[in-house]
Amino acid sequence: MDKKQPHPLFKLATELGPLLIFFFANAKANLFVATGAFMVAVVVAMVASWVVTRHVPIMTIVTAIVVIVFGTLTLVLHDETFIKMKPTIVYALFAGVLGGGLLFGRSFIAIMFDQMFNLTPRGWRTLTLRWACWFFSMAVLNEIIWRTQSTDFWVNFKVFGMVPLTMLFAVTQMPLIKRYHLEPATLEQSEAEAGDVTKG
Known part of the structure; x- marks a missing residue:
């Protein structure tokens, strides 16, 4: 079925809603309650x-799978x-996919960001290289934060640090996108060549 374009506020709610639930549940209870609430919220968002749209972005699916797997381990083993x-796992996975794609002459940015x-x-x-480096840097940063800071600090950084930083990084890539943007001769040509980095 053809996917529908969601309202920007709906898209924002499904992407940030689970994180905000995670933050407030941790503030009111603890990380284990927050983890359970986060898992449920992610599934509800999907x-x-x-x-609404008859479509779920690939990044959302991958993130949800990792959340459910690691959230279950957290609750079953009672280990934060x-x-x-x-x-760390999500960012490293995205970095690996983008970097690996480049080795085979492909860019998976359009698929990953559903655009x-x-x-x-x-x-x-x-x-692609910029986003691969960004995801790798965020993976390293997450490891540093959770290993050196308190749980509450990590939760705050996850919600109010990682998301704004990633949004800011995305905005800084717009000049590059505009600089190398091409108008395809046909829609078929656009779909056939999307992500091909072996030409030119």
Whole structure:
């Protein structure tokens, strides 16, 4: 089925809602309660996205799987380490996918972010490399934060640090996207060449 374009506020709610629930549950109770609430919220957000748009972004699916797996380990083993490592795993996975794609001459940015960019081969390579480096840096940063700071500090940083920083980084990539943007001759050509970094 064709996916529908959701309202920006709905998209924002499904993406940030689970994180805010995680934050408030931790503030009112503890990390284990917050982890359970986070798992439920992530699943609800995916269901809501499917009901409204008949589509769930690939990043949301991957993140949800990791949340459920590591959240379950956290609750079953009663060990905070697993949920704290979740961002590291997600960011490292995304970095690996993007970096690995470049080795095979492909960019998976459009698929990962559920968007279609029409860029020159150099534009694809540069944008992909930047995001791969960013995700790797965030994985390292998460490891440093949770291993050296308190649980509350880590939760606050996860919600109010990682998300704004990633949004800011995305905004800083707009000049590059505009610089290497191409208008495809046809829609078929755009779909066929999207992400191809082997030309040029």
